[in-house]
Amino acid sequence: MTNIKNFHKFIKKNLKDRSFYIVTNREPYIHTKTSTGIKVSKTAGGVHTLLDLVAQASNAVYIAQGSGNADKYVVNKHNMVAMPPITKTYFLKRVFLSKKELENFYYGFSNQTLWPLSHAVFVKPEFNAVWWSYYQQVNQKFVNAILEELDHKPAFVWVNDYHLALVPKMLRDSGKDIKIGTFWHIPWPTFEIFRVNPWAKEILTGLLGSDFIGFHRGYHAQNFFQCVQRIIEAQVELDQSQITYKEHATKVEPLAAGIDYQEILEIKQDAKITLKKNLNKELGVNIKYLAVGVDRLDYTKGLLERFKMIDRFLEKYPQFQEKFIYYGIMPFSRTHIPAYRTYAKTVTDLCDKINWKYSKNDWTPIHITTESLPRNKVITYYKNADVCLVTPLDDGLNLVAKEYVLSCEEKKGMIVLSKFAGAANDLRHSLLINPYNIEQGADAINQALTISEQEKRDRNIKMRKELKEKNIYQWATTFIEKTLYE
Ligand code: F6P
Numbered sequence: 001m002t003n004i005k006n007f008h009k010f011i012k013k014n015l016k017d018r019s020f021y022i023v024t025n026r027e028p029y030i031h032t033k034t035s036t037g038i039k040v041s042k043t044a045g046g047v048h049t050l051l052d053l054v055a056q057a058s059n060a061v062y063i064a065q066g067s068g069n070a071d072k073y074v075v076n077k078h079n080m081v082a083m084p085p086i087t088k089t090y091f092l093k094r095v096f097l098s099k100k101e102l103e104n105f106y107y108g109f110s111n112q113t114l115w116p117l118s119h120a121v122f123v124k125p126e127f128n129a130v131w132w133s134y135y136q137q138v139n140q141k142f143v144n145a146i147l148e149e150l151d152h153k154p155a156f157v158w159v160n161d162y163h164l165a166l167v168p169k170m171l172r173d174s175g176k177d178i179k180i181g182t183f184w185h186i187p188w189p190t191f192e193i194f195r196v197n198p199w200a201k202e203i204l205t206g207l208l209g210s211d212f213i214g215f216h217r218g219y220h221a222q223n224f225f226q227c228v229q230r231i232i233e234a235q236v237e238l239d240q241s242q243i244t245y246k247e248h249a250t251k252v253e254p255l256a257a258g259i260d261y262q263e264i265l266e267i268k269q270d271a272k273i274t275l276k277k278n279l280n281k282e283l284g285v286n287i288k289y290l291a292v293g294v295d296r297l298d299y300t301k302g303l304l305e306r307f308k309m310i311d312r313f314l315e316k317y318p319q320f321q322e323k324f325i326y327y328g329i330m331p332f333s334r335t336h337i338p339a340y341r342t343y344a345k346t347v348t349d350l351c352d353k354i355n356w357k358y359s360k361n362d363w364t365p366i367h368i369t370t371e372s373l374p375r376n377k378v379i380t381y382y383k384n385a386d387v388c389l390v391t392p393l394d395d396g397l398n399l400v401a402k403e404y405v406l407s408c409e410e411k412k413g414m415i416v417l418s419k420f421a422g423a424a425n426d427l428r429h430s431l432l433i434n435p436y437n438i439e440q441g442a443d444a445i446n447q448a449l450t451i452s453e454q455e456k457r458d459r460n461i462k463m464r465k466e467l468k469e470k471n472i473y474q475w476a477t478t479f480i481e482k483t484l485y486e
Contacts, residue, residue: 023159054476112131114162119189120420147176276384313441325364
């Protein structure tokens, strides 16, 4: 198994004198003002938690947007601060955006154009020339932050996600000796969808500045090849998984991200298994079955469909009434975007409706929090839950799914997983559903709660074997190897 130690050695041996930079929009730690002074905290889970681990193991410079209200007070004159707070193994370099840049680059082009364009969820992307011009401007700002740090040494830059699609080309155009690997964490749409984007060509050529582009699923890579073939004049060699554009070759392959197997097992070991008892006490109920879900409040996550499944499950299998609760951790996300505000309201209204329909004595089936919880608390929920519901309508990967399978009790926990989540490929022994099929979802919840302990164990063991092998360090090693050598 590739672990942090091997990864560290791999970096030393293979990057040699190349300095290593990771560039992404979201920072792993923020500084905020409090009544007792400045506090540093970890930003809630997501892909940046993986990149934080990669940076710790490799001493990379991590370049990201400074988003905490005290971020600027703790950085040096290069906008850098040593992180993580205790071990300080790498430098976080913050890029500060103006309110206008944030509005147009992050809330605008990234999350109202590229995000809905890339996810097959029937939310119409908006195309706005002002957002696009800020998207270019902010991408250039990230590039400048990297170039500021480059000395005369060659470099390796890991570009992360859809916020920074133009960075690879901009870096290549700088003429420096840089190996560029890009990971696109969200789905890549079909040609018929992608072609409506007025800046389709610029996005593609921006990405093709990379030496390697990784996607989570094979069909995301296939869609990308098709878009390139039909939109720009490039040489596409499908058998080599390679695209040559203006004499520069880019490899494009699927490479699903893994999780930190060891770290999760350690947190799990300390997590108590008394949560159900505590919840019963707190809520004044006597529940036997606990279901959990952990998602940003985002319209791609299939939350309305999930609550409809719970409704149908309680209707069709009434023996679970008063014995089952669903605990949803669903922090607000991107709330300046109207579609997110409307979605959050529709979701919470539906929860109220279902709770009213079934409420009996002191029991209601659905309990939610819109706060994000610390990682050890989330893992405690996973460990105690009989079932985890992961029902996105479309999703690049979904780390929650992988984390739950590893954190649950082997003979007790079972995952119900959307086959449209990238993680479904590695978690084939989960209870796979089409999230639009409410009846199937309701039956899968029943199945998860009624199959034998032996069957749960068999399924969980098979999935954990994959999670152990294809862990985060294996993923990062392969990503770097492909960028350097292929
Ligand atoms: O899945 C794509 C992604 O950008 C991840 O990188 C990240 O974890 C998640 O969405 C959260 O997005 P945001 O940074 O907008 O909160």
